[in-house]
Amino acid sequence: MNAWNQVRAGFCLLTLLTAALALGQSSEPAPGGSDLIQPAELVKALQSRAKPTIFYVGPRLIFLQAHIPGAEDVGPASKAEGIDKLRRHASSLARDRFVVIYCGCCPWEHCPNIRPAFAELRRLGFTRVKMLYLATSFGSDWVEKGYPEQKGE
């Protein structure tokens, strides 16, 4: 291999290594299955002995109308105050605690709250965090399916 090809090969290798490093350090969760829990799965988990701790990370006006029983309102996680509240509420939990976060304020791909909350919990070292996948909204994908709900504070 001549010198120029060696330089090109080295550059390609460096680019690949940099990309791999960036992906590994990404704080944005990929919309992959292992980071998500489907509503029906969460309902089963709520009925089991190994119930998760549930944090609601969306707007308060939705939480007050209806929320998952036992959920703690720490939202909205799109704001610094919400992230602070999440951090405070999560601080006493063991880092291998099964935690589920949810929002459902608007369609999943546009939610401004779920990903910052997920990233923060992962940053804090939580290893068993899942995001509840609500495709359209909490109303459509949870309440209208007849899953358990609570009103008020």
Next chain:
Amino acid sequence: MTSKQPALAAAPSITLTDLSGNAINPSGYKGKVLLVNFWAAWCIPCRDEIPQFMVLEEKYRARGLESIGISMDDPESTLRDFCREYKVNYPIVAGNQKIAEEFGGVLGLPTTFLIGRDGLIHARHAGAADFPKLEHEIQALLDKR
């Protein structure tokens, strides 16, 4: 996604104040077809819809369509900036838990209701509206006298 209320509920009677200080009450539009859109300025699909609501308002106002935008979770300054930027052509009010509950619960944004000339809620769209369908519903309600 469109779903109808299980029975045709009456539009709630609750007075809100728009950005110009006018009293707005969804039950006060009998004889008109009223589109009520629950939204928030931070909600991208909500923002994307509003120009289309403005087109509907302009197109059907003379036939009796009125629209109200109820913002959930935005400060007034944000709403004023938004209305100025988008030149919204219908009243925008700040919502609250009570108005959301009076509409049967607004558990996601955007959510859009259509109220007929009879003062009853005829349709509810959860999530981004299917605009061809919505327009067809508006036309049908406008045709009912």
